[in-house]
Amino acid sequence: MTITGTPVDNGVNVQALLEARAALSDAPEAAQFTWRATNEWINGTHSRSVVESYFGLGEEHRHRRTFTFEADHPEVFAAEDQGATPVEIVLVGLASCLTAGIAAVAQNREIQLRSVKATLEGDMNILGILGADPDVRNGFNRIRVKYEIDADATPEEIEALVAQSQKRSAVFDIITNPTQVTVEVTPADR
Amino acid sequence: MRTTTVVVGAGHAGLAVSRCLTELSIDHVVIERGEVANTWRTERWDSLRLLTPNWQSRLPGFAYRGDDPDGFMTVDEVVRFIEDYARFVDPPLVTHTTVTSVTRSGDGYRVETDNGVWWAETVVIASGGFNLPKVPEIASALPTDVTTLTPLEYRGPDLLPEGGVLVVGASATGIQIAAEIHRSGRPVTLSVGEHVRMPRTYRGRDIQWWMEKTGRADERYDEVDDIVRARRVPSPQLVGSRERDIFDLNALTDMGVRLVGRLAGISGRELQFSGSLPNKVKLADLKMGRLLDQIDEWIVERGLEDEVEPPHRFPPTRVDPDPPLSLRVGEVRTVIWATGFVPDHSWLHIPVFDRKGQLKHEGGVVTESPGLYRIGLTFLRRRKSSFIFGAEDDARDITRHLAGYLASRVRAAG
Known part of the structure; x- marks a missing residue:
């Protein structure tokens, strides 16, 4: 890392994160978070998801505002393309998580970032989701992430930022490891 | 039976502690469940060799003196090395005796074994860092x-x-x-x-x-x-x-x-x-x-x-x-x-463990139970702590602390 006159500022409050880590190590129950989204069908393959509340530190929280996400399928799937496809939103989640991690790790290592840009690609054989070939999986068979980073650091230090970010990334973990998923159905009020 | 310090385990670390206690004229006993270097005799695979070269195998007052300083000891050679060290240290050793329980007793410790009970003012656990x-x-x-x-x-x-x-x-x-x-x-x-x-x-x-x-x-x-x-x-x-x-x-x-x-x-x-x-x-x-x-x-x-x-x-x-x-x-x-090992403290009946069941200590000093010490864990006091040669500095530090603790008790009593 380079020693410069101005303090490193990537806009991440690392001190607060380190304090939270120390506090939560002694109070593990407060570390249990539950994240939520709701989703409603609009028409065709178009649906809208809403994120507004979550649970953590022993209590309910609300985001500063409600976030909505449109999802649909593209015209080549004979759909109306009203939003990104769900698998693209998965790529968005991975990118956002890794980039946030890069900023936090860089702050902790006192590396000033100037620009961080990522390009993501996920390869998929759609014979899987079409049910046309039982040997093909539905999901991505490979995800490629390319980062272009300009920072006050050596190439090795920048590589280490990206590697450490993957190591501590929730979405990277969710994608690379199996996760138990339960889906229940209840009758709707009419 | 009474003594000032019970050392649990006669591997390289327990023997190093015994050597240092003797140098400090602290009365003690080393209790060993089997023979000296028991783990090396019974719980290691046949082809294993040390990760450290022979020249690095040194313990308080003792060092490798063979003709292959750059070689790596086999398990049998490690056992012989520790046996040689035991002869050199000549500790007050009780073998074939398993510690089944350590509890607090007054301001000291009650050490129960399958071969009688010891009371001691201090206990040093040297029973290995890779038991389970x-x-x-x-x-x-x-x-x-x-x-x-x-x-x-x-x-x-x-x-x-x-x-x-x-x-x-x-x-x-x-x-x-x-x-x-x-x-x-x-x-x-x-x-x-x-x-x-x-x-x-x-x-x-x-x-x-x-x-x-x-x-x-x-x-x-x-x-x-x-x-x-x-x-x-x-x-x-x-x-x-x-x-x-x-x-x-x-x-x-x-x-x-x-x-x-x-x-x-x-x-x-x-x-x-x-x-x-x-x-x-x-x-x-x-x-x-x-x-x-x-x-x-x-x-x-x-x-x-x-x-x-x-x-x-x-x-x-x-x-x-x-x-x-x-x-x-x-x-x-x-x-x-091959997912790692943990020390076995199941016989230590004193509330000195964190929520994940790990012994809480400050560089081997169990601060929440004065007079209780640990040696031979990964990075106990130094990066080298889990290696054989790592026991030298750790044993000296811990026994010095122990001696200070005993002296403070004498002063408090006086």
Whole structure:
């Protein structure tokens, strides 16, 4: 890392994160978070998801505002393309998580970032989701992430930022490891 | 029976503590469940050698004096070395006696054994840092027709069933066992999570020589950024061999061992592996690069460039662009859990454990129970603490603290 006159500022409050880590190590129950989204069908393959509340530190929280996400399928799937496809939103989640991690790790290592840009690609054989070939999986068979980073650091230090970010990334973990998923159905009020 | 200090365990660390206590004229007894160096006699696989070269095998008042300083001891040689040290120390030793319970008694300790009870003002636990295999919870989901072994049970490949073997864990233990089994003709898959890559030699010297000379081995528990993490770092990918080979994941790949990601789940008869393998090897390559950079800088600072070989870097770890994400039982007949070890403190009946069941201590001083000490855990006081030569400084520090504690009690009583 380079020693410069101005303090490193990537806009991440690392001190607060380190304090939270120390506090939560002694109070593990407060570390249990539950994240939520709701989703409603609009028409065709178009649906809208809403994120507004979550649970953590022993209590309910609300985001500063409600976030909505449109999802649909593209015209080549004979759909109306009203939003990104769900698998693209998965790529968005991975990118956002890794980039946030890069900023936090860089702050902790006192590396000033100037620009961080990522390009993501996920390869998929759609014979899987079409049910046309039982040997093909539905999901991505490979995800490629390319980062272009300009920072006050050596190439090795920048590589280490990206590697450490993957190591501590929730979405990277969710994608690379199996996760138990339960889906229940209840009758709707009419 | 009464004594001032009970030392639990007569391995290299317990004997080193005994030597230091004798130097301080502190009355004590060393209680050993079997014979001196019991773990080395009974719980280590046949082909194992120390990861540290012979010249580094030294203990308080004692050092290796053989004619092969650059060699690596076999298990039998380690047992003989510790036996020789025991003869040198000549400790007040009680063998074939298992400590079954340690409790507080007044302002001292009651040490119950299967051969009588001791009362002591202080206790030093030197019963080893690698007593029990740490097997992940998902192991219980493994179908029962798969043979499973921990490194404590493993002796050699010939005792395994024919067929594929999955070795879980790529520390020193995992890679050594993986290579040996693969050579026996059983195809091995190695599940690789976080690991530490390290060359056996660098710039013409053993890596342990560099670790010691540059001060890395002496780094203290209260100097490192994150001691909790430092104590969890797996043992480096080293093997003590006459050929002084680089023994890394690339060497295993060249042998035909297949690398897969961390074992992430077991679903029915399918073993599932994480897709994080490229990142795990990248982290280890970068970390090794930083270690070699530090060594190079140290050489430059001291102007020693002409006395050692020129710097070089090792090829990055190669991984299959498409490693399998799952394997079926059948393709795998045996699973070896090389996933680490934990110390056994089940007989220590004093509330000095954290929420994860680990002994709370400050560099071996159990501050919440005055007079209780621990030695021989990973990074107890220094990076070298879990190595044989690491016991020397730790034993001196801990016994000095212990002597101070005894003196403070005398003053308080006076």
